[in-house]
Amino acid sequence: MISTIQQRSDYTFKANRSLGRHGWLRLTPAYGVKLVEKLLANVETEAIVLDPFSGTATTGLVAAELGHQAFSFDINPFLIWLGNAKCRNYSEHCLRDIRKQVKQVLKEYKILRVRDNWTPKIFNIERWWSSDTLKLLSALRTALVNHFGEPEERDEYNLVWIAFCRLIIETSSAAFNHVSMSFKETVSDRNCEDIDELFLIILESILLSAEKNICGSVQVLKVDARHITELDGIRIDKVITSPPYPNRISYIRELRPYMYWTKFLNEAKEAGELDWLAIGGTWGIATSRLNSWQVEDETLPSDIFSTANSIKISDGKNASLLGVYVLKYFYDMHLHLSSIRSILKDGCELHYIVGNSTFFGNMVDTAALLSESMRILGYSKISSEIVRKRNCNKALYEYCISATW
Incomplete structure (x- = not known):
């Protein structure tokens, strides 16, 4: 008889398996993979591809699967x-x-679960996991460290830690049925056998998808996309990326559970510092710093200033702060579009997947504003098209901005 966990997991990982490596965590939408494949459909294999906002490495991985050499940039150590x-x-x-080795890990885990083990210092952690579930997860983590080392110590065992990251979300009270993470009303308890079996199912799904080798290559590098200087003399043929949208959703905030459990984050202020380095700066200490931030480049498109000012003078809560946020977002993107030129080949094609947004009834036309930044910076053949509607609000869309250097 198939257990309840097996039945639930077969349903949960059905879409996951179809995405292969892209579906290892709940972070890569299927349409994103298809879109990158479409943009690379007629590109020569010798072309070098760049994603300056790597995120979960969708562009780099798709490019490598198609045989390309790819590079991706990010500032988040976990990503x-x-x-x-x-x-x-x-x-x-x-x-x-x-x-x-996992067989031995699970034997040790069942011994360790009766002891006190390390747990991350996540604020209000009890809304994520019950005390019993937390005790089991911390025991499993300790057993994994004993056999495989910490996540950054041994690259060949990263798959084990990716499976653990998926496990902590599958056993949590987090809900993913809308654009941002929320929490279920009740936090469910898990028993030892549940955790054991679910972890094995997740891990096996990941191991199976890792059996097929990638024919190209990818490197994800720590680079601030606003300050790109060089890439060891390499010039880029194609840029495909999806930068953060100007919607004040904190990407760091949604990644916190993974980052704490893998020790890429140790305390809350580190998350705020990372958010400040992200395009726009949106959460925690980043928000408070917006109060004193001032634009340093008056050559930005005039429509960016007028859009930000319309938000500032509206009647919404924190309207002035959000006006500054929007201005900083486009300032940061202008810096990026300026600095990336240093590593582009002549004739390089660029494709940016972006979303528009609204603040207190003021439309932020991201595609038009970034297109104007590109024009000022010397890009040519600039165009944009709607990729998809983002939700039931007919005014919110995702666009693909294309240009040539």
Whole structure:
């Protein structure tokens, strides 16, 4: 008889398996993979592809799967680790070794669950996991460290830690049925066998998708996309990326559970510092710093200033602060579009997937404003088209802005 966990997991991972490596965590929508494949459909294999806002490494991985050499940039250490783990080839010996060692891990886990083990300092952690579930997860983590080391210590065992990241979300009270993370009303308890079985199902799904080697190559590098200087003399043929949207959603905030459990974050202020470095700066200490931030480049398109000012003088709560946020977002993107020119080949094609937004009834036409930045900076053949409607609000869309350098 198939257990309840098995039935639920078969349903949960159906879409996950169809996405292969892209579906290892709940972070990559299927349409994103298809869109990158479409943009690379007629590109020569020798072309070098760049994603300056790597995120979960969708562009880099798709490009490498098609045989390209690709590079991705990010400032988030967890996403750099995750991207390189997703884009790495794993030997048959490595996969066999993981399966063999995990059997010993689970035996040790059942002993460790009666002891006190390390848990992350996540604020209000009890809304994520019950005390019983937390005790089991911390025991499993300790057993994994004993056998495989911490996530950054041994690259060949990254798959184990990706499976653990998926496990902590699957066993949490977090809900993903809308654009941002929320929490279910009740936090469910898990028993030892549930955790054991679910972890094995998740891990096996990941190991199976890692059996097929990638024919191209990807490197995810720590680079601030606003200050790109060089890439070891390499010039880029094609840029495909999806930068953060000007909608004040904090990408760091949604990644916190993964980052705390893998020790890429240790305290809340570190998350705020990362958010300040992100395009726009949106959450925690980043928000408070917006109060004193001032634009340093008056050559921005005039429509950016008028859009930000319309938000500032509206009647909404924190309207002045959000006007500054929108101005900083487009200032940061202008810096990016300026600095990336140093690593582009002549004739390089660029494709930016962006979303518009509204603040207190004021439309932020992201595609038009970024297109104007591109025009000022010397890009040519600038165009944009709607990719899809983002939700039931007919005014919110995703666009693909295309240009040539």
